[in-house]
Amino acid sequence: MIETEISRAITQEYFKKLTEHLENDAVIVGGGPAGITAGYYLAKAGIKTIMLERKLSIGGGIWGGAAGFNVIVTQDNEIPGEFQITSQKKGKLYLYDSIEFASALTYRAKQAGLEIFNLTDVEDVIIKSVAVEGVVVNHSAITSAKLHVDPFCISSKYVIDSSGHPAEVVHMLLKRKPELLPKGIQEGFMNVKKAEAGVVEKTGEIFPGLYIAGMSVCAVYGLPRMGPIFGGMLKSGKKVAQMIIEQLEK
Numbered sequence: 001m002i003e004t005e006i007s008r009a010i011t012q013e014y015f016k017k018l019t020e021h022l023e024n025d026a027v028i029v030g031g032g033p034a035g036i037t038a039g040y041y042l043a044k045a046g047i048k049t050i051m052l053e054r055k056l057s058i059g060g061g062i063w064g065g066a067a068g069f070n071v072i073v074t075q076d077n078e079i080p081g082e083f084q085i086t087s088q089k090k091g092k093l094y095l096y097d098s099i100e101f102a103s104a105l106t107y108r109a110k111q112a113g114l115e116i117f118n119l120t121d122v123e124d125v126i127i128k129s130v131a132v133e134g135v136v137v138n139h140s141a142i143t144s145a146k147l148h149v150d151p152f153c154i155s156s157k158y159v160i161d162s163s164g165h166p167a168e169v170v171h172m173l174l175k176r177k178p179e180l181l182p183k184g185i186q187e188g189f190m191n192v193k194k195a196e197a198g199v200v201e202k203t204g205e206i207f208p209g210l211y212i213a214g215m216s217v218c219a220v221y222g223l224p225r226m227g228p229i230f231g232g233m234l235k236s237g238k239k240v241a242q243m244i245i246e247q248l249e250k
């Protein structure tokens with residue numbers, strides 16, 4: 001019966017890729033520009049990597065540009081050029097269509113070998129001794145309905161918090177390790193130049209096994225906001241990937 005053949009094909013394929021990725025080299029939490037870029041470079045280097053995104057669509061804050069005006073801006077074109085995204089130069093800025101931007105990043109990352117699980121909500125981390133060793137996840141439909149249903153676990157040598165402003169994975173740690181960061185840190189006022197440089201500079205390991213990238217970095221270190229400019233997100237994603245590749249090569 002064709003109906004059940006379709007269902008069998010879908011469920012078998014999904015659970016095949018899920019079981020193949022219960023153990024990983026890198027798990028990326030959050031599919032915004034920083035997470036996707038990290039995933040692209042990690043997968044391209046042959047690192048076994050998955051990206052977990054609680055929403056249906058991948059792209060995080062890309063789709064809406066600024067205030068829903070679907071145009072993306074960066075100050076240099078190196079990474080978008082590598083993703084072959086159509087750009088337009090206006091003075092010192094490069095402009096892109098946000099729909100093409102989100103789609104191209106996702107497409108190229110997937111083609112590079114990144115495995116992506118959408119509708120997957122990361123709700124905790126696994127720490128058995130000294131380092132983050134994986135994540136505890138649930139289906140987004142279950143968490144959004146607040147159902148009393150147990151999660152399942154995915155292990156990884158490295159976890160990247162690219163969950164954006166909420167820095168959700170860092171906060172999961174803070175609940176039990178409040179000494180990790182000084183209290184009351186929050187993003188500073190808008191300052192494009194400082195924030196774009198700072199987000200890349202501060203991208204890195206915050207706890208053994210846990211790296212931060214993208215707007216999580218601003219939230220964690222109290223860096224200024226940078227407004228709707230995305231170059232720092234991409235560079236931060238690339239940097240975190242390079243750092244993890246170096247660690248794995250050691």
Ligand SMILES: Cc1cc2nc3c(=O)[nH]c(=O)nc-3n(C[C@H](O)[C@H](O)[C@H](O)COP(=O)(O)OP(=O)(O)OC[C@H]3O[C@@H](n4cnc5c(N)ncnc54)[C@H](O)[C@@H]3O)c2cc1C
Binds near residue numbers: 035060
């Ligand atoms: C209120 C607000 C203020 C903003 N201010 C700025 C700003 O000052 N500067 C700036 O550059 N941009 C700003 N933006 C725009 C935009 O969010 C970011 O620039 C950019 O998208 C951040 O990229 P990112 O990759 O760090 O994270 P995001 O694009 O935010 O992507 C994070 C992704 O992680 C997913 N996620 C989060 N937690 C989990 C979890 N537990 N499990 C699974 N998935 C998870 C989210 O669904 C999301 O798709 C703002 C957006 C908002 C809504």
